[in-house]
Amino acid sequence: MKELMSGNEAIARGAYEHGITFASAYPGTPSTEIMDAFAKYDGVYAEWSPNEKVALEVGIGAALGGARALVVMKHVGVNVAADPLFTVSYTGIEGGLVIISADDPTMHSSQNEQDNRNYARSAKIPMLEPSDSSEAKEFIKIAFRISEEFDTPVFLRSTTRVSHSKSVVELEEPEAREEKRGTRYDPSKYVMVPAMARPRRIEVEKRMDKLLKFAETFSENRIEINDTKVGIITAGMPYNYSKDAFPDYSYLKLGMVHPLPRGLIREFASKVEKIYVVEELDPFIEEQVKAMGIEVVGKEVFPYTGEFDPGIVETAITGNHTGEYDPSIVETDITSNGGVGTDLPTLALPSRPPNLCPGCPHRGLFYVLGKLNVFVTGDIGCYTLSFMKPLKGMGSCICMGASIGMAHGMDKVIEEKGKVVGVLGDSTFIHSGITPLLNMVYNKSNAVVVICDNSTTAMTGMQEHPATGFTLQGEVTKKLDFVKLAEVLGIENVRVVDPFDIKNTRSVIKEELSREGPSLVISKAPCALLAVKQKAIGRTPLTIDPDKCTGCRACLGLGCPPISWKKLEDMDIKIEKKTKKQDGIAIIDSSFCNGCTLCQQLCSSGAIGEVVGDE
Amino acid sequence: MNESVKSVLLVGVGGQGIIRASDILSAVMMKAGFDVKKSEVHGMAQRGGCVSSHVRFGRKVYSPMAKEGDVDILVSFEKLETLRYLKSLKTCGKVIINNEEVYPPSVNLGEAEYPSDAIDFIKKYFKDVKVVDAIAMALRSGDKRMVNTVILGVLSSYLDIKTSVWENVLEESFPPKILKGNIEAFRLGRGV
Structure with a gap:
């Protein structure tokens, strides 16, 4: 049966068809829908872990227990999970372990656009990259096969356009797959103290050597010979953009972006006259091919930043470029992509940035913060939108959980007291705010931290977390109590406010700013969308x-x-x-x-x- | 250039039902036997920002997004957004506009003007421009939220696909409770 599926739905479907029954993740655009979809299949276990590091550790544990484990995160989530990542590459796995990294070129919904193919290379982990939903469904299965055959974790890299585009997928029946679950005692493989890690380090190189050979004959690394004047080396979504713009050129389409098949690349180079490497973000393939002594054209003509589209690929290849670094090709924006349409005059149109919803509980809180003479260190979530006019309620946003550590550091160096507030959401606090909050107590901070507790992970679309009382699969569970947690950490001043009460919210935050020692304010009201979903509002417009x-x-x-x-x-x-x-x-x-x-x-x-x- | 591939670009503001509409359009094209790809950006769009969704169909579709200047039909759910995406159209491209204004924050604050002559401007550059009062038609069908179905009805008259295929997909897309209204909304739009 044929179905239109997003790349994310197809990854979930592929895992299900391959008999995968275990998955862990932390939500993050553009990866979230993989777990939303996977969790609904029969007979699977799927969990939201509190952050990506925990999600990966949970996956490693499951794989060591003999299960095939899927771990899902967005590109910046891999930064959080990087610690276990680099070492699980040494230990290998028992059952099978595949990590999805959903990258976000153009930063549609992210704070940076790092190219996570670099992680595959530095952690010495093979990486597959599908170009549409059909491949996404197939590649997740291949990823598990490689994981088992080579005793290695495997990356599957998606990008926003693969994850969020829909294309036709042929559904197959799920296969039951045997797993040898149980504990195994094998310290030489799994206790990574130096004496054990050194021999494992050598195993990693042996494995990469085998994978290099595998890459040469891997059927998803394929040469399509057509017009031999121009050859294009590409992978993932840029393959589609290139085929759309230049259907008649020859292609080396790489299904596996790490390690690269050097022999196949040489073979392709010998068959075509001029080679372009078409890849978004870093010159990852380009530099490796150039290091092989093969002449290719890449970032001389293609943008370093942002996602591509057929127009960008076409302009880059047919345009008149000097071959020098040209800053004008660095900028790409969503409404202008270098094609040729009607010659229209440039219009100064009012922009339409995303905004907090009507009835959003963050609005009252950030209205108050914006009017106070304080610096607000912010964080990742819907509330980040409050930095804009007219609220102007936030002065920084770096990464998940950064607000608390930054507020403490700033408080330590600013002479005047009561000038710094760190603000983050409930899910973000659980993700990586607890440790820095403990640090504030331990190192005697005077800053105020506000948790805007809207009882859900709103930004990514209402996912459960440890303080909502429900699991991903809808089971009732223990509910984290922020007030009790703060008390246990040693915070003496804990206040709960209703952000829809402007006067009280202002006076409580001012009181806490004037106090010695760290304070925690919990600004508590459900997300407006959640309230609608639960039909919990009886308010009159x-x-x-x-x-x-x-x-x-x-x-x-x-x-x-x-x-x-x-x-x-x-x-x-x-x-x-x-x-x-x-x-x-x-x-x-x-x-x-x-x-x-x-x-x-x-x-x-x-x-x-x-x-x-x-x- | 892949000449046999047709591109429809649906644009508007978060909350107008654009993603749903493009899902239905894609399903119709798949049922009609085409290869289909569609692409949009999720995430921040829920919160009032611009939404755009490409739907492309043909014998074989590679890219889920059309390049600038290669869109056959621009379907705009909001007047200002039509202007923002006008450059994406082919010179002979067609435009369907829902005659609705949703003010962006700068206009709400009185800092920027909402363009008053959008339709005249568009008509100056494109021959085939249809402006529809989709909200009124949606209200006639029983619910303002059916604006997207009305607009799909309008779009359907530009594409050579049987009504039965459309209505089949509508039946699969809506629960029985709201199906009748949506079919009515679709027919109202198709009749424009």
């Missing part, structure tokens, strides 16, 4: 009385999507000016309003009230 609004713009300071500004001159009805300076009024699109009352709390003229009747 609000509206503004144009005859009472004085045009003070206080409500606009919330940056709430339903609230907009209307100039008096553009009004259909005549509005009496309440002040000499008044030039407009605020209006609320009530059909869109969630009734959270933040704007009502800020309105000093009492102009905002509940919608009455069918307004």
Whole structure:
């Protein structure tokens, strides 16, 4: 049966068809839907671990226990998991271990666009890279076969376009696959103290040698000979962009990007006149081919940053390039990709950045923080959006959990006390905030930490975590209590606030800033989308009385999507000016309003009230 | 260039049902016997940002995204977003526009103007431009949220696919409770 599937759904399906029954992960765009889909298959165990390092360790444990284990994360998640990663490469596995790294060229939803093919090379782990959903489903199976045959963890690298594109997949029946589950005592292989690690280190090189030979005959590394004037070496999604732009050229399509098949590359080079290497991000293949003494064209004409598309590939190959590094080809943006359409004048259009939802609990908290004279170290989550105007509630965002360590470090070097607040979400805090919070207690910090606890992992689409009370597969479980945890860590000042109460939130944070020692404020209210899902809101939408609004713009300071500004001159009805300076009024699109009352709390003229009747 | 491949680009604002619409369009094209690929960006889009979804179909489709200037039909759920993606169209490309305005934050704050002459501007450069009041039609079918189904109906009249194929896919896409309204919304759109 044929089905349209995203790359992520296809990876989950492939794992299921291959009889995989164990998976662990931490959510992160563009990888999240792999677990969302896998967890729904019959007879599988799937868990959200608190972070990627734990997820990988869980996977390693399962593999050592004889299961075939799948571990899923986004590209920056591999940074978190890098510690166990480099050493599990030495030990190898028992059952089978495949790690998905979902990279995000263009940073659609990430803080950087690191190229994780580099991890495969430095950790000495083979890496496969599918180019569409059909290959994604097949390659996950191949990855497990390689893992077992060569006693190695295997990477499967996806990118946003592979993960989130849909294409036609032929479904197959799942195969039951035997596993020899149980414990094995083999310290020479699994206790990586120096004496044991040194011989294992040699095994790694032997393995890479075998994998090099395997790569030469691996059927997914394939040469397609056509017009021999130009040959293209490529892998993953860029293969499709290239085939779209240049269907008649010859191709070396690499299904495995590490290790590279050197003999096959030489063979291809001998058959074509000029070679281009088409790859997004780093010149990973290009540099290795050049090091073999083969002349190829790569980053001289292709951008270093951002994802490609057929237009970018076409322009790079047919365009007039000097061969020198050209900064103008470095920039790519989503609406301009170098093709030739209608010659339109450039329009200055208002941008449409993502925004916090109407009724989002983060809005009240960051409204307060933005108005306080403090530096807010932020973190990764929906709330990162609050750095923008008009809230301006955040001054930094580096990586998951960084807010707390940074707040502490900044507090230590700034003379004036009570100037730093670290803010992060509930899932982010669990991911990597507990250790730095303990550090604040141990090293006598004066900073304030705020956990914006919206009871879900909102950014990636409502995943459960250890403080929601449910597992990935919907079982009821223990629920982490942030207040108790803080007390145990030794924090004496723990406060819980309702971020929809602006006045109280402000006074509590100010009190805690003036206090000696570390404070933890838990800003607690469910995500607006979660509340809708659980039908937990019984709020009435609000509206503004144009005859009472004085045009003070206080409500606009919330940056709430339903609230907009209307100039008096553009009004259909005549509005009496309440002040000499008044030039407009605020209006609320009530059909869109969630009734959270933040704007009502800020309105000093009492102009905002509940919608009455069918307004 | 792969001439036999056709490209439809659906654009708008998070929450307008664009991803759902492009899923349905893709399923219809697959049922009609084409190879299909579609691509969009998830994640931040839920939170009010721009959404764009490419659907490409033909005998064999490689890239899930069309290059700039290679889109056959631009289906826009929001006026301003039409302007943003106009460059993606072929010179002879067709435009379907839902006559709705969703203000971005800078317009809400009174810092930027919402373009007032978008439709005239588009008509100056493209011959085949259809503006539809999809919200009104969706409301006639019973729910504002069926805007995407109305627009699919409009789009369907540009593609040579039997109504029965579309309606089959609609039946598979919606629960019985809201199916009738969606079929009605689709037919209203197709009749435009």
